[in-house]
Amino acid sequence: MSTILNQVSKQYSEKEDILKNVSAEIETGEFFVIVGPSGCGKSTLLRMIAGLTSISDGEISIDGQVVNDLQPKDRKLTMVFQSYALFPFLNVWDNVAFGLKARNIDQAEVHQRVNDALDMVNLSELKERKPRELSGGQRQRVALARAVASDAKLCLMDEPLSNLDAQLRIKMRQEIYQLQRKLGITLIYVTHDQVEAMTMADHIMVLNDHEVQQIGTPTEIYQQPANEFVANFFGTPLINLLPAQRVDDRTLNVEGDFEVKTEQKISENEVNVGIRPGELHVEASDELNANATVKSSEFLGDETIVYATMNSEHEVRVLIPGKAVFAPYEKVKITASGNVFLFDANHKRIPFESEELVNA
Amino acid sequence: MITSNKPNRLNKVLSYLLLVVLAVVILAPFFIGIWTSFLPTMDIAQGNFFSTKVSFDNYVAAFTKTPIVRYLGNSLVISTLTMLAQLVFCSMSAYAFVFLKFKYRNAIFILFLITMMLPFEAEIIPNFTTVKNLGMLDNYSVLLIPFLTSAFGTFMLRQAFMQTPTELKEAADIEGLNHFQIYWSIVLPYNKISMITLGAYSFLGAWNQYLWPMLTTFSNDSRLIQNGLRQLQSEETFNDWGMIQASAAIIVIPTIIVLFVGQHYFKSGMNEGAVK
Numbered sequence: 001m002s003t004i005l006n007q008v009s010k011q012y013s014e015k016e017d018i019l020k021n022v023s024a025e026i027e028t029g030e031f032f033v034i035v036g037p038s039g040c041g042k043s044t045l046l047r048m049i050a051g052l053t054s055i056s057d058g059e060i061s062i063d064g065q066v067v068n069d070l071q072p073k074d075r076k077l078t079m080v081f082q083s084y085a086l087f088p089f090l091n092v093w094d095n096v097a098f099g100l101k102a103r104n105i106d107q108a109e110v111h112q113r114v115n116d117a118l119d120m121v122n123l124s125e126l127k128e129r130k131p132r133e134l135s136g137g138q139r140q141r142v143a144l145a146r147a148v149a150s151d152a153k154l155c156l157m158d159e160p161l162s163n164l165d166a167q168l169r170i171k172m173r174q175e176i177y178q179l180q181r182k183l184g185i186t187l188i189y190v191t192h193d194q195v196e197a198m199t200m201a202d203h204i205m206v207l208n209d210h211e212v213q214q215i216g217t218p219t220e221i222y223q224q225p226a227n228e229f230v231a232n233f234f235g236t237p238l239i240n241l242l243p244a245q246r247v248d249d250r251t252l253n254v255e256g257d258f259e260v261k262t263e264q265k266i267s268e269n270e271v272n273v274g275i276r277p278g279e280l281h282v283e284a285s286d287e288l289n290a291n292a293t294v295k296s297s298e299f300l301g302d303e304t305i306v307y308a309t310m311n312s313e314h315e316v317r318v319l320i321p322g323k324a325v326f327a328p329y330e331k332v333k334i335t336a337s338g339n340v341f342l343f344d345a346n347h348k349r350i351p352f353e354s355e356e357l358v359n360a
Numbered sequence: 361m362i363t364s365n366k367p368n369r370l371n372k373v374l375s376y377l378l379l380v381v382l383a384v385v386i387l388a389p390f391f392i393g394i395w396t397s398f399l400p401t402m403d404i405a406q407g408n409f410f411s412t413k414v415s416f417d418n419y420v421a422a423f424t425k426t427p428i429v430r431y432l433g434n435s436l437v438i439s440t441l442t443m444l445a446q447l448v449f450c451s452m453s454a455y456a457f458v459f460l461k462f463k464y465r466n467a468i469f470i471l472f473l474i475t476m477m478l479p480f481e482a483e484i485i486p487n488f489t490t491v492k493n494l495g496m497l498d499n500y501s502v503l504l505i506p507f508l509t510s511a512f513g514t515f516m517l518r519q520a521f522m523q524t525p526t527e528l529k530e531a532a533d534i535e536g537l538n539h540f541q542i543y544w545s546i547v548l549p550y551n552k553i554s555m556i557t558l559g560a561y562s563f564l565g566a567w568n569q570y571l572w573p574m575l576t577t578f579s580n581d582s583r584l585i586q587n588g589l590r591q592l593q594s595e596e597t598f599n600d601w602g603m604i605q606a607s608a609a610i611i612v613i614p615t616i617i618v619l620f621v622g623q624h625y626f627k628s629g630m631n632e633g634a635v636k
Contacts, residue, residue, distance in 0.1 A: 052530050073536025085527035089549040099535035 002027045003049070003154065003186065008058035010044055018044050020211050021058070026188060026203070028153070031180050033189045035197040035233075036207035045207070046156050046190045050079050062154060077154040082162055084143040086131040093118070093127040096145045117149035120179065137168045141175075148179065155180075157189045161196065173200060194234050198222070206230050228347040231274045237305050237317040240280065241343075244273040254336075255312035257291045263338045264352045271350065274341035277319035281335050282306055282326065290331035292316070297324040308332060397605035404601045418606035427580045428607055431588030436614075438503045438584060439566040445504070446562040447555060450513030455543050457514070458521040459529065469518070475511045481571070488575055502576045503584065507566065513558050520554035521547055560622045564615055585611050 003026040010018040019041045026032045034042045047053040049060055051072035060067055067075050078099070086095050096117055100110045118124045121141040131139055140160060147155045160176070161169045177200050180187045191197055197204050198218045206213040206221065206229075214226035225231035231239050244252040244260070246269045252260045254273060282292075292308040295315075304324035308316050318334060326332060342350040396404050397418055403411040422428050456462075457469050487506060496502040524547055532542045548555065573584045583591065589611060592604050 050530075050534060052533065071536070072530075072534045077534070079531070079534050081527045081531065083525065083527050085525065085531040087528065087546065087549070089552065099531075102532075102535045102537050102541065 002063070003188070004059075004061045005045075005049075006059040006061070008045070008048065008060060009056050010041070010048060010053070011056045017210050019048075022207075022212050023058075024205055024212070024215055026186060028186050029184050030202040031177070031187050031189065031200055032203050032205070033191060033197040033201035034205045034207060035191055035194060036213075037233075038192055040207045041210050042190045042192075042207050043158055046079075046158050046188060049075075049188060050077060050156050051075050075154075076152045077156060078147040078150040078152045080143045080147050080155070080157040080160045082159040084131075084139050084160075084163075086139060086142055088131050091128050091130055092123060092134070092142050092145075095131065095142055096149050099146060099150055113149045113151075114145075117145040120148055120182075121145045121175070136164055137172060140164060140172055144176065144179065148183065152185075154186045154188070157187065159191055160189075161191070161193075169196075176200070195236075198234065206233060208233075224352075225274075225341065225349055227349055228272060228274065228343050231341055231343075231349070235276060237277045237319060239341075240275045240277065240314075240316045242273055242275070242310075242314055242316070244271055245269065246271070252340075252342075255310065255314060257310045257312050257314075258333075258335050260336045260340055261338050262340060262342070264340075264342060264350070266342065268344060268350070270345065272343040272347070274343060274349075275336050276339075277305065277317045279337045279339050280316065280318040281337070282308070282318045282320060282332050283335075284326070285331055285333035287331055290333050292332050292334045294326045294328055294330045294332055296328055297326055299323055306332075308334060310334070393605055394609055397602065397609045399602055401600050401602040404605075418602040419610070421600070421603045422606045422610065425603070426588075426592055426607070427583075428585075428588060428592075428610070430580055431583055431585040432610070434500075434582060435567055435585040435611075438500065439563050439614075441504055442507045442566040443559050443563040445508040446510055446513050447559055449509035450517050450558060451548065451551075451555065452543070453509070453514045454517035454521050455539075455547060457518045458524075459539070459542070459547070472511045472514055476515065484572070484575065491576060496576075498577050498579055498582050500582060503569075503573055503582065506572070507562075510562065513562065516558055517551065517554055520551045524550050556622060560618045564618060567611075567614055 005022050005024045005026075008022045009020055012018060022045060024032075034045060036042045044053055048055050049062075051067065051070060055068050062075055062077070087098060090098065093114060097110050097114045100113060105113075115124070118127055121144050123138065123141050123145060126134065126138060131142065134142065140163075143160065147157075157176070161172055164172060173196060176187075176189075189196075189200065198221075201218055203215060203217055204221050205215045206226075208229050214221060214230050216224070221230060222234050225234065228241055232241065242254050244254045246266045247253050247259065249265050250262050252262060252266060252271070252273055254260060260273060260275075285291075290311075292310045295307040295309055297307065298305045303319055303321050306318040306320060306324055306326055308318065310316060316334065344350055392409070396409065398414045398416070399409070399411050400413050400415075400417070403409075403413060453472075457465060491497060491502045491506070496505070528546055528550065529542060532546055537545070568586060569584060570586045570590075574587050574590075577583050577587065580588075589604070589607055592607060593599055
């Protein structure tokens with residue numbers, strides 16, 4: 001009883017792959033987020049699940065049934081579009097009832113479901129309004145109510161929040177999350193926003209360059225990124241990715257700027273080291289011991305981001321608690337804690353073997 | 361500020377003056393026509409346009425002494441049926457050209473467009489031969505059947521339908537609507553304004569027809585109003601200009617109604633809020 005993607009591929013022409021061998025299992029009742037930069041094929045994947053785009057290769061099954069050749073309506077799902085797709089000539093109530101009426105559901109039940117759905121998204125007061133008389137957030141809620149009113153257990157959402165302003169986005173994010181939990185539906189949610197993915201998902205699929213980069217829980221994605229792309233995509237400010245050379249089993253030399261004592265055993269001579277901005281430390285220093293120059297700093301309230309240029313010309317971001325006391329062009333000394341990621345020449349993360357930790 | 365204000369005001373005065381002159385040139389014949397329709401024919405013939413003998417006598421005469429009511433009825437029936445038929449057939453073919461995928465779709469559409477390049481006058485002789493052979497002359501059918509659909513209407517609605525957001529169609533696909541339901545409950549309501557435009561256009565087109573009905577009808581039973589008006593002029597040796605003017609005034613009434621009613625719908629922003 002789940003949605004399974006098995007080696008799903010999409011080509012529009014011989015040479016051009018839109019999606020390559022995407023496999024995943026989406027469990028019933030979970031909040032599954034597909035995230036990636038624009039053009040990575042995430043919307044195409046969602047449309048393939050919905051049946052709006054054909055599948056070139058592979059298999060999609062929903063609840064044990066292969067749906068490759070099923071019409072969208074026979075897949076028992078609902079979809080919330082990025083642009084909401086409301087009918088401008090119908091009022092809010094009729095917009096929500098539209099799909100139910102089309103499915104020839106009993107009149108009394110339509111009334112019940114539509115009213116319940118409108119209650120749930122707090123739109124009962126506005127049910128006589130036309131979409132043009134609603135604000136962006138209210139239109140978004142109508143689109144949600146449409147999905148709620150349907151009895152489908154699988155709901156697809158294609159960047160539903162991208163047309164809203166930042167504040168409303170946070171509010172709707174919570175509302176969507178609560179709705180999903182309350183209704184117990186399986187939700188497949190496409191977004192390009194890593195914050196949405198991290199905050200809402202049970203599992204995240206990271207897509208880039210037409211391929212799956214990693215599938216995992218938000219914690220796994222953040223703490224054990226499969227490769228440099230995933231490490232780079234999640235977390236603000238951006239992770240620092242720097243080339244480094246092996247000194248001994250547990251010491252890395254980062255371009256001659258500073259040394260890192262790693263918790264992980266180092267086996268390769270040349271690696272890329274990924275250091276989250278919070279794992280770097282910065283202190284004022286004299287010319288002699290300094291290894292970086294401050295470029296600028298951004299005060300965020302309870303923390304400050306310091307942008308600095310290392311002596312090796314690499315740019316780094318350092319996240320420090322409180323207010324920074326560093327002025328531009330000030331010479332500073334930057335050091336790192338041992339909690340870093342190591343990536344090999346192919347940009348894949350070198351796994352951290354747990355037994356190693358026990359032995360150490 | 362003061363220096364830049366002066367030429368601005370002069371500009372305004374000049375452009376309004378020009379507009380007023382143009383408006384007078386365009387509207388004067390219309391109002392002279394309406395005005396003379398209230399005057400006795402004797403005064404009109406004498407060129408006495410400022411006569412004070414204003415009355416509705418001409419209108420009464422038009423309705424009682426001529427078959428104008430019959431002509432009006434014919435025109436009303438033909439125009440209404442033409443309008444309805446064009447709305448149905450043009451919208452259906454436009455739907456097919458936009459939402460159905462079939463072989464040679466574009467080629468067929470181009471054939472449609474090519475027929476628009478032929479002026480109607482060029483088609484008149486072959487069309488006349490055809491309807492004559494079919495025995496349709498002097499009958500409602502000859503006024504109706506050649507105009508059941510139009511390439512222009514199909515073209516216009518196709519362009520409008522193409523603007524319908526694809527998400528609406530996809531949302532309907534997910535809900536499981538069939539093509540007719542999508543056509544009827546999404547595409548038509550979404551494109552209401554284009555439908556009204558085409559309706560007004562085809563109604564007025566049929567109402568103002570002259571050449572084709574003149575060739576194909578010759579009895580009062582099927583004669584249309586524009587030809588009827590011409591008929592009033594030649595049937596008698598002495599032209600009762602007052603009555604002719606009154607008839608002419610009567611037949612522009614539907615045009616004016618259509619324009620005023622239509623204007624109400626040409627508000628922008630009807631489809632706002634569908635997407636985004």
